[in-house]
Amino acid sequence: MSTPGPATPVVLSLQRVSKRFGAVQALRDVSVDCVAGETHALVGENGSGKSTLLGIASGFLAPDEGTVEIGGRPLRRASAADALRLGLGIAYQTYSQVVDLSVAENLYLAVPPELQPDYRHMERWAAARLEEFGLRIPAGAPAGALSLAERQLVEVVKALLAQPKVLLLDEPTTALGPAEVEQLHALMLERSRSGVGVVYVSHRLPEVLGIADRITVLRDGGGQGTFEAHGMSEDALVALMIGRPLQLAFPERDVDTEAAEVLLELSSLQGDRFGPVDLQLHRGEILGIAGAEGNGQVQLLRALAGVEPSAGSARCNGRELDRHSPLGPLRAGVVLLSGDRAREALFPVLSVRANSTIQVLRRFGRAGLLGRGREKRTLGQLVRRLRIRTASIEQPVQSLSGGNQQKVSLTRPFLRGALHVLLADEPTQGVDVGSRFDIYEALRAKADDGVAVLVKSSDPLELSGLCDRVIVMSRGRIVDEIPRAELGERRIVEAIVGTGVTAEPRRAASDGQPA
Amino acid sequence: MRLLGRRSVSAPGGTGSVAALAGGSRLAPVVTAALVGSRFLPIWIATALLIAIAAVVAPETLQGTSWGFVLPYMTILAVAALGQMLVIMHAGIDLSIPGVMFLGGNLVVGVAAGSDDQLALAVLACLGLGAVVGLANGVLVGVLRLNPLIVTLAVGQVVLALGLSYSRGIANESNVPQALSSWAGDKPLGVSWVFWVGVLLTAFVALALRYTAAGRRFQAVGANPRAAWMAGIRVRTHVVFAYAAAGTLYAVAAVLLAGVRISIDPSFGAAYLLAPIAAVVIAGASLAGGLASATSTWVAALALTLLTQMLRILGLSTAMQFVVFGAAIVAGMLVSGDRVAAVLGRLLRPPEHPGAPAEAPPPEHHPVDPGKL
Numbered sequence: 100m101s102t103p104g105p106a107t108p109v110v111l112s113l114q115r116v117s118k119r120f121g122a123v124q125a126l127r128d129v130s131v132d133c134v135a136g137e138t139h140a141l142v143g144e145n146g147s148g149k150s151t152l153l154g155i156a157s158g159f160l161a162p163d164e165g166t167v168e169i170g171g172r173p174l175r176r177a178s179a180a181d182a183l184r185l186g187l188g189i190a191y192q193t194y195s196q197v198v199d200l201s202v203a204e205n206l207y208l209a210v211p212p213e214l215q216p217d218y219r220h221m222e223r224w225a226a227a228r229l230e231e232f233g234l235r236i237p238a239g240a241p242a243g244a245l246s247l248a249e250r251q252l253v254e255v256v257k258a259l260l261a262q263p264k265v266l267l268l269d270e271p272t273t274a275l276g277p278a279e280v281e282q283l284h285a286l287m288l289e290r291s292r293s294g295v296g297v298v299y300v301s302h303r304l305p306e307v308l309g310i311a312d313r314i315t316v317l318r319d320g321g322g323q324g325t326f327e328a329h330g331m332s333e334d335a336l337v338a339l340m341i342g343r344p345l346q347l348a349f350p351e352r353d354v355d356t357e358a359a360e361v362l363l364e365l366s367s368l369q370g371d372r373f374g375p376v377d378l379q380l381h382r383g384e385i386l387g388i389a390g391a392e393g394n395g396q397v398q399l400l401r402a403l404a405g406v407e408p409s410a411g412s413a414r415c416n417g418r419e420l421d422r423h424s425p426l427g428p429l430r431a432g433v434v435l436l437s438g439d440r441a442r443e444a445l446f447p448v449l450s451v452r453a454n455s456t457i458q459v460l461r462r463f464g465r466a467g468l469l470g471r472g473r474e475k476r477t478l479g480q481l482v483r484r485l486r487i488r489t490a491s492i493e494q495p496v497q498s499l500s501g502g503n504q505q506k507v508s509l510t511r512p513f514l515r516g517a518l519h520v521l522l523a524d525e526p527t528q529g530v531d532v533g534s535r536f537d538i539y540e541a542l543r544a545k546a547d548d549g550v551a552v553l554v555k556s557s558d559p560l561e562l563s564g565l566c567d568r569v570i571v572m573s574r575g576r577i578v579d580e581i582p583r584a585e586l587g588e589r590r591i592v593e594a595i596v597g598t599g600v601t602a603e604p605r606r607a608a609s610d611g612q613p614a
Numbered sequence: 615m616r617l618l619g620r621r622s623v624s625a626p627g628g629t630g631s632v633a634a635l636a637g638g639s640r641l642a643p644v645v646t647a648a649l650v651g652s653r654f655l656p657i658w659i660a661t662a663l664l665i666a667i668a669a670v671v672a673p674e675t676l677q678g679t680s681w682g683f684v685l686p687y688m689t690i691l692a693v694a695a696l697g698q699m700l701v702i703m704h705a706g707i708d709l710s711i712p713g714v715m716f717l718g719g720n721l722v723v724g725v726a727a728g729s730d731d732q733l734a735l736a737v738l739a740c741l742g743l744g745a746v747v748g749l750a751n752g753v754l755v756g757v758l759r760l761n762p763l764i765v766t767l768a769v770g771q772v773v774l775a776l777g778l779s780y781s782r783g784i785a786n787e788s789n790v791p792q793a794l795s796s797w798a799g800d801k802p803l804g805v806s807w808v809f810w811v812g813v814l815l816t817a818f819v820a821l822a823l824r825y826t827a828a829g830r831r832f833q834a835v836g837a838n839p840r841a842a843w844m845a846g847i848r849v850r851t852h853v854v855f856a857y858a859a860a861g862t863l864y865a866v867a868a869v870l871l872a873g874v875r876i877s878i879d880p881s882f883g884a885a886y887l888l889a890p891i892a893a894v895v896i897a898g899a900s901l902a903g904g905l906a907s908a909t910s911t912w913v914a915a916l917a918l919t920l921l922t923q924m925l926r927i928l929g930l931s932t933a934m935q936f937v938v939f940g941a942a943i944v945a946g947m948l949v950s951g952d953r954v955a956a957v958l959g960r961l962l963r964p965p966e967h968p969g970a971p972a973e974a975p976p977p978e979h980h981p982v983d984p985g986k987l
Contacts, residue, residue, distance in 0.1 A: 406844060429846040443844050446837035448904045457834050458845050460827035467826050511845075 107134045110265040110296035111156060116165030118151050125151040129322040131315050133265055133296040138287060140307040141300045143317035143340055149300050153269055157189045158182030170264040188263030190254040190271055198243030202253055205242050209257035232256050232286055246393040248279045265296040272303060276391030276557060277595050284310050304333045316340055349564035350543040359383050362551040363415050363520050370402040370409030373575035380551040387566035388555040389591050395575030396555045400522045404428050404435035415519055432517045436508055438524035444508040447497035451489050452478060454496050455510040481510050486537050502534025509541050521545055521552045539565050559591035571595055654898040654910040656949050661917040668924045675924040684923050685805055686874045689812030690867050692915035694886050695893035696819055697863030699911050700856045702894050703836040705903030706755055706762040710770030711864050711890060714747050715883025717777030718868030723878050724784040730793040741865045747773055748861020756853030790872045798873030808870045820908035837904025893918055896946030
């Protein structure tokens with residue numbers, strides 16, 4: 100698609116927008132235009148100002164300078180209601196559904212009163228809308244029972260039902276597997292054909308290149324320019340985002356793991372939404388788990404960590420794991436890095452110090468007293484090694500960025516003496532590009548120390564770059580295993596798509612809990 | 615303060631950041647420590663202000679005889695508040711204090727039966743009662759997962775009722791043993807023993823939380839029980855312990871109050887329902903759990919007691935005293951703890967979402983845009 104001509108109306112226009120938070124210039128003189136019928140991607144690292152820009156466009160934040168026009172009419176003050184009235188729809192990254200209400204009720208609440216059906220016909224109306232958008236999600240199911248992927252799709256439908264002129268999508272595919280991404284993109288394409296402008300914020304460059312007509316790159320609060328997606332490459336985009344070519348995105352893999360001894364052996368392991376699974380994990384290898392979201396990958400990891408119940412056998416170092424509570428696996432040297440850091444991994448209000456050493460306090464103690472000096476020295480080294488950006492180890496982790504928070508939870512396996520298996524659930528979710536490499540490096544370092552690392556990730560590129568071997572799960576079972584020699588994003592995606600497409604939408608109604 | 619956020623900024627991939635941190639900002643740790651401690655700061659400032667105001671409008675408040683009243687009573691409040699603090703650190707609340715203190719005080723009188731020989735036994739009985747009631751609260755809240763607000767109120771009610779019936783049985787004995795009251799009246803270093811007990815307990819709790827592994831775990835469970843469970847910590851044990859230790863501290867407060875008051879009246883301990891909670895909260899504790907300071911709680915107890923004393927010396931009617939006292943608590947909550955921390959957190963946080971580019975590279979290098987439109 101070429102640059103839209105002057106005849107095409109601009110549905111969202113931000114002109115010379117600047118925004119400052121305290122001493123930090125979040126946005127500096129940025130201009131973006133989205134015309135009807137185009138998909139306009141907004142890319143940039145975490146903290147480059149994407150979210151601030153979206154906030155200003157949607158009326159949540161007032162720009163210090165610059166103007167916002169929606170559908171040709173100016174947004175005169177920062178008001179989300181005004182933006183909505185002018186024709187702006189937004190699907191949030193943090194799902195905004197009321198989980199206790201049904202899907203139908205959520206959709207009903209999302210549309211303006213004049214478009215709302217008679218309350219009695221709500222469910223039939225909602226079912227028809229879902230059908231229209233090609234989603235096989237039961238309208239009567241409570242929103243909380245949907246998988247994250249399904250909730251994301253409902254979120255988009257919600258925004259579309261208000262018939263916006265421009266639709267903002269903030270990282271809509273974070274929780275989606277390739278099959279759902281396809282579904283979402285099909286939905287978007289259809290809309291843009293009907294003249295809706297779509298502003299698409301994503302960190303997944305292949306996706307962006309696949310769907311966008313034009314791409315605006317942000318870096319450090321400044322616009323790096325708007326480009327035709329056609330003829331743009333990932334490398335060029337990355338170079339624009341970070342200002343230097345990303346030469347080595349993944350640490351090197353050099354150890355031959357095939358010959359190494361088996362450290363973790365699962366036989367007929369099954370639990371909620373997965374299994375039976377047979378799997379062998381070798382010393383020193385990083386094994387990736389791929390699959391469309393909600394196919395039991397997370398449950399498998401959590402069962403191994405003793406967080407969720409499971410039956411069958413899991414032997415670590417030849418001994419059966421006691422999986423009744425997290426304590427058993429921990430004692431056996433099996434450590435989980437939870438994907439839900441704020442809720443499950445960290446103590447947000449406590450310091451980096453308290454968060455890091457919580458499992459190894461005995462190491463720094465004598466007769467129950469803590470050797471705070473020794474603790475500080477050990478931790479100081481680790482903070483430098485993992486490149487954790489914190490003013491001091493006394494800083495509360497809630498004031499750190501996502502990447503640095505993840506690194507803080509990574510300090511725990513590094514502090515442990517007896518570590519055999521490291522289970523990482525989406526280790527780089529919400530982590531900026533720079534910190535990602537540090538985290539990959541840390542995981543590889545552990546593997547080189549003789550730990551078996553199991554990584555669940557929804558990013559095929561990440562898995563192909565990081566892992567020695569990747570298994571693909573569908574409907575809770577391992578459906579494919581990709582050896583090192585064949586590893587590649589395409590190979591993984593093909594494996595997922597080939598097996599995952601039919602599995603996903605059908606289970607929707609019966610899902611007891613969100614993924 | 616913003617400076618800190620910038621300090622931790624560097625290029626992504628940032629080998630540079632470490633050097634910047636280590637070399638460039640030797641002050642950063644000190645500043646962070648000051649900021650982290652700031653949720654506890656307002657109460658110290660408020661107390662200093664209160665003393666300054668008292669020195670002007672009611673100088674008697676700060677004279678020797680007044681301290682002789684203020685210090686023992688602030689201690690009793692502080693000890694009860696320390697117990698409450700342990701519970702609030704687990705995002706709980708304990709409303710059984712008046713019940714425990716009433717029955718506890720009656721036990722001191724009843725078991726000792728006026729005899730100094732029985733005093734040790736009486737004190738033990740009181741402490742035992744506190745521990746048992748706390749244990750019951752702990753099991754109901756921590757193991758059976760009942761709502762702490764309602765459960766502790768109910769348990770407190772039961773204990774209070776037991777206290778009433780017990781006090782009727784010992785009606786002819788209303789004074790504590792001579793040894794206890796003279797101990798409370800004795801003044802080593804010019805101040806009552808009661809005061810020194812409070813100082814010791816406060817220091818013990820403060821040091822235990824900071825310098826022991828158990829204290830660290832205790833804080834962690836309070837800050838995020840789920841993450842603590844996933845980290846292999848026995849969460850329920852910690853919650854039960856918090857309530858049991860709290861109950862024991864209320865019993866200590868009851869013994870001290872009995873020593874100071876000498877006799878037990880029907881309203882013994884009734885004042886300790888709201889005041890300890892107020893002390894903990896205006897001292898800067900987070901009601902969401904995890905964060906609290908024993909020393910600040912002690913200072914808050916001092917401030918509240920001083921305020922009461924000042925109002926009394928100013929000759930305010932009892933009704934007016936309550937009005938001012940209540941208003942002071944609300945005002946204290948407005949400028950304290952979670953609110954201060956929230957403001958600070960906003961300033962400290964390297965903004966990720968609706969925020970600023972703390973993670974972004976410094977703006978020095980600008981590469982040429984390939985094919986800019």
